[in-house]
Amino acid sequence: MTGVRVDRDSGARFVPLEPGDLHAVAGVAQCVDAHWVPRSTLRRMVERRESLADVAGERVEAVRAEYLRALLNVPQVVVRRTSLFANPALARDLLSAGGDREALGRLLDAGAVVPFLVAESSPAEEPDHGVDESTFGAWRRLCGEVTARCLRLDWTDDERNARAVREGLRRPFEWFASGMHQLDVATVGRRLGLPAGELVAFQQRLTQVALWCAAWAGEGHEVTRDELYREFVVADGSRPAFGRYDRAKPFGSEIKQLLDLHHCGNLTDAVGRLAAVPADSLQRSALQEWRLADDPPETMTLSEVAARLRQTGSELAGGSRCVGSLGVLSLAEVESVRRTDAWATYAESVARLLADPLDFAAPGRGAAAVYEGYVRLAREVTGIATRRNPNLRAEPWVPVAEFAIEAAGAVLSVIPSLLGRDAAACRAAGAISSHALGRRVPFAVRLVVRGLPEAGSRADFECGVPLFQGRLDDAHEEWRELLAGFGRRPATPGAGELPAEQAAVLERPVREGC
Numbered sequence: 001m002t003g004v005r006v007d008r009d010s011g012a013r014f015v016p017l018e019p020g021d022l023h024a025v026a027g028v029a030q031c032v033d034a035h036w037v038p039r040s041t042l043r044r045m046v047e048r049r050e051s052l053a054d055v056a057g058e059r060v061e062a063v064r065a066e067y068l069r070a071l072l073n074v075p076q077v078v079v080r081r082t083s084l085f086a087n088p089a090l091a092r093d094l095l096s097a098g099g100d101r102e103a104l105g106r107l108l109d110a111g112a113v114v115p116f117l118v119a120e121s122s123p124a125e126e127p128d129h130g131v132d133e134s135t136f137g138a139w140r141r142l143c144g145e146v147t148a149r150c151l152r153l154d155w156t157d158d159e160r161n162a163r164a165v166r167e168g169l170r171r172p173f174e175w176f177a178s179g180m181h182q183l184d185v186a187t188v189g190r191r192l193g194l195p196a197g198e199l200v201a202f203q204q205r206l207t208q209v210a211l212w213c214a215a216w217a218g219e220g221h222e223v224t225r226d227e228l229y230r231e232f233v234v235a236d237g238s239r240p241a242f243g244r245y246d247r248a249k250p251f252g253s254e255i256k257q258l259l260d261l262h263h264c265g266n267l268t269d270a271v272g273r274l275a276a277v278p279a280d281s282l283q284r285s286a287l288q289e290w291r292l293a294d295d296p297p298e299t300m301t302l303s304e305v306a307a308r309l310r311q312t313g314s315e316l317a318g319g320s321r322c323v324g325s326l327g328v329l330s331l332a333e334v335e336s337v338r339r340t341d342a343w344a345t346y347a348e349s350v351a352r353l354l355a356d357p358l359d360f361a362a363p364g365r366g367a368a369a370v371y372e373g374y375v376r377l378a379r380e381v382t383g384i385a386t387r388r389n390p391n392l393r394a395e396p397w398v399p400v401a402e403f404a405i406e407a408a409g410a411v412l413s414v415i416p417s418l419l420g421r422d423a424a425a426c427r428a429a430g431a432i433s434s435h436a437l438g439r440r441v442p443f444a445v446r447l448v449v450r451g452l453p454e455a456g457s458r459a460d461f462e463c464g465v466p467l468f469q470g471r472l473d474d475a476h477e478e479w480r481e482l483l484a485g486f487g488r489r490p491a492t493p494g495a496g497e498l499p500a501e502q503a504a505v506l507e508r509p510v511r512e513g514c
Helices: 039-048 053-073 081-086 088-095 100-110 133-143 158-178 185-192 196-218 225-232 252-271 302-309 331-337 341-355 366-388 475-485
Strands: 013-017 026-029 076-080 113-116 147-151 274-277 320-323 394-397 399-407 410-414 426-429 441-451 462-472 505-507
Touching (some): 039 053, 053 274, 053 331, 076 252, 081 113, 088 133, 100 147, 158 196, 158 252, 196 252, 252 274, 302 475, 320 366, 331 366, 341 366, 410 475
Parallel strands (some): 462 505
Antiparallel strands (some): 320 394, 441 462
């Protein structure tokens, strides 16, 4: 859509956007979800019976780092409007006296940060729930100073928008929750770190979730995440927003992660753009949506992928020292980075690769260009941060370009530059699901640029880019041949996740946008 609208109540000017107006490489920030915490934090919360209030400081820093990572990794970041003034990790910018408020204004004005409006008709509209008056007042004042680009599923009519929200965001979540018992528990159990001896009980618990959904819907209620939290995740009588996760409720944290993963992915699907998935989070492949693919695309065979991987062995960029966490940056510094040649080169390389992913092995282009661009970007970030604070602690970073191939619960990671030189060059985990027998299933290939811990890397710079999908006609046999070609045997049952499955990544939408 085009044209500027003016909010009659506040006078705020804004440009209304619908999904088709977004940048081709826009990303939906999942770290700002009201219930997101890193998985390592979640495990500790359950063990120690801590609430979200008990880990508030740690959580704010984690959200902040992932929000800034999203702003560095994609040109345009979609954020739910309320998060900008209600999430402490983002709301701090509105009250900043150090330049972050002005930086946020410029990012809004340029359309780099795009507020998503669920039902609101203006970015300055008063929310229908309690918020901090000082931060919301600061937000309204900022809206009056800039012309933000604001996203809604449909601007033509409130009823049409409500229908789009219902069909694009709420109904898919109900369908997923009602069908969780159909997941292959052996496959998802590996991703959740469940011992083999607990899988039968986990399957039974997922069946109980599905039965509860059927009964709840049968009584005329909407199946929502809050209601599922109350029944299966949080302590009885507590509000889901408090995050008092009840360790006495079987597999509560595992159910929470699956519900959160699908809930966050729905907005990505509805707008038809990438998901900016935080580090230390469950990635979308855990939802096993390959089970729903009627006829996967035929693009490149696994043997062709393997052959091309051996052609992409970019030399290691060499060790350097980078800021340990993106959370040490200010928003003003991130906005400054986005105006550098280094960031523009990196962003352009990602856009080119996503537009022509089958060209990933091309020398000087494809994956090599993304890798080299991201390495240069990391150094630019470090230079800007250390100029502000020369005493800022830097950590070692030895970046590698890694390719992850996933198919029906199995994953193989390959670092071409290390093939034949290091045991970390090729790793496998998981197994082809028994649900794949007798049917065509998709495989997916992703590029991940990250530091190599085995070489001493500790700096938190990483980004994953989705490449393409292909088709397996005989998944078990073709996967066995792929592993054998890299000198690997099928992974040991129960083996945990690979580093590529825990990295911060960009993920393509699965369903068509509204």
